[in-house]
Amino acid sequence: MTTTTRTRALGTTGPQVSALGLGCMGMSGMYGEADHAESVATIHAALEAGVTLLDTGDFYGMGHNELLINEALRTAPAALRENALLSVKFGAQRGPDGEWYGFDGSPAAVKTSAAYSLQRLGVDHIDVYRPARLDPDVPIEETVGAIAELVEKGYVRHIGLSEVGADTIRRAAATAPIADLQIEYSLISRGPEREVLPTLRELGIAVTAYGVLSRGLISGHVTDGQQYAATDFRAHSPRFQGDNLRHNLTLVESLRKIAEEKGVTVAQIAIAWALSRGEGIVPLIGARTRGRLDEALGALDVTLDAADLAAVEAAVPADAAAGERYAPAQMAMLDSER
Numbered sequence: 001m002t003t004t005t006r007t008r009a010l011g012t013t014g015p016q017v018s019a020l021g022l023g024c025m026g027m028s029g030m031y032g033e034a035d036h037a038e039s040v041a042t043i044h045a046a047l048e049a050g051v052t053l054l055d056t057g058d059f060y061g062m063g064h065n066e067l068l069i070n071e072a073l074r075t076a077p078a079a080l081r082e083n084a085l086l087s088v089k090f091g092a093q094r095g096p097d098g099e100w101y102g103f104d105g106s107p108a109a110v111k112t113s114a115a116y117s118l119q120r121l122g123v124d125h126i127d128v129y130r131p132a133r134l135d136p137d138v139p140i141e142e143t144v145g146a147i148a149e150l151v152e153k154g155y156v157r158h159i160g161l162s163e164v165g166a167d168t169i170r171r172a173a174a175t176a177p178i179a180d181l182q183i184e185y186s187l188i189s190r191g192p193e194r195e196v197l198p199t200l201r202e203l204g205i206a207v208t209a210y211g212v213l214s215r216g217l218i219s220g221h222v223t224d225g226q227q228y229a230a231t232d233f234r235a236h237s238p239r240f241q242g243d244n245l246r247h248n249l250t251l252v253e254s255l256r257k258i259a260e261e262k263g264v265t266v267a268q269i270a271i272a273w274a275l276s277r278g279e280g281i282v283p284l285i286g287a288r289t290r291g292r293l294d295e296a297l298g299a300l301d302v303t304l305d306a307a308d309l310a311a312v313e314a315a316v317p318a319d320a321a322a323g324e325r326y327a328p329a330q331m332a333m334l335d336s337e338r
């Protein structure tokens, strides 16, 4: 397994974290069934390899993901457990059949959700706590203000945001120190470059970038004709459908040529590109097996010089992807897309 000691600062007020974080969502069913023992082994392998940042959400498998992380931490060597920094999202309202009921960012929901998460994770504090989406009925000042109270009491160390736009970021940062914004950012999702990234840079806020492999689409491992279960995100993602998928896979084949010339993999090029976008960007890698994790960590050894970056951007121009990054109902929930 590739190891790393590389770190990046989570903004001017947040902690130093490993340059790549492990996103644990896929271990709780978002991309079809995951193997429990392999998920735990992947978290252990990540911690052993020097990954310190673990990202989760209380609604990933409705508590399943937090309990999985609890198990992995309990069964990891103490020294590794102590290095782990937990980033947790809350607010998504879902029923037992997986139906979505919007987002609750009210102060009571903030504190109740945190109390449950602390129990499920088996920890006395959460390192970064963030609303998964903006609750349109609750001013961001109230949501952030409630997390700030949890910071004062020691239950939370730092405040993060997720998928919000520049105005909301400014309002949140005027309320309390914000460590990072979590947002989808990849070779084929470059929307944040317009307004969000410059705002974050100005305010000293980092990015934990998700979807760096576009849910596997630009990993080099997806082929046309792959079947996804109805509960798999990819079964409904516009970018994975029909002609969109065929078009998007031609972009991947262009990337593959560059990867092969450099003797690396497509996923490593995509992750190395995200790392190259600035010191304030920490890619979250959605590996759920040790094999995928090892491949992702290998990206830390890939250097893209100016000529490489130009070739990558020529292979995958900024607006080249076909299809939106979410289905319409989920796009409508993104303050970052307004």
Ligand SMILES: NC(=O)c1ccc[n+]([C@@H]2O[C@H](COP(=O)([O-])OP(=O)(O)OC[C@H]3O[C@@H](n4cnc5c(N)ncnc54)[C@H](OP(=O)(O)O)[C@@H]3O)[C@@H](O)[C@H]2O)c1
Pocket: 022, 023, 024, 025, 026, 031, 055, 056, 089, 132, 162, 163, 182, 183, 209, 210, 211, 212, 213, 214, 215, 216, 217, 219, 221, 267, 284, 285, 286, 287, 288, 289, 291, 292, 293, 295, 296
């Ligand atoms: N704030 C938000 O709104 C939000 C939204 C989504 C995710 N997130 C967070 O970000 C994390 C990462 O996001 P993501 O899962 O969408 O992103 P991703 O890393 O773009 O995609 C992950 C998928 O790519 C495939 N893959 C292929 N090669 C890989 C490799 N070498 N390393 C890792 N994955 C590889 C895997 O599928 P196979 O195993 O099938 O190959 C994996 O399930 C999540 O776990 C979650 O913590 C946050």
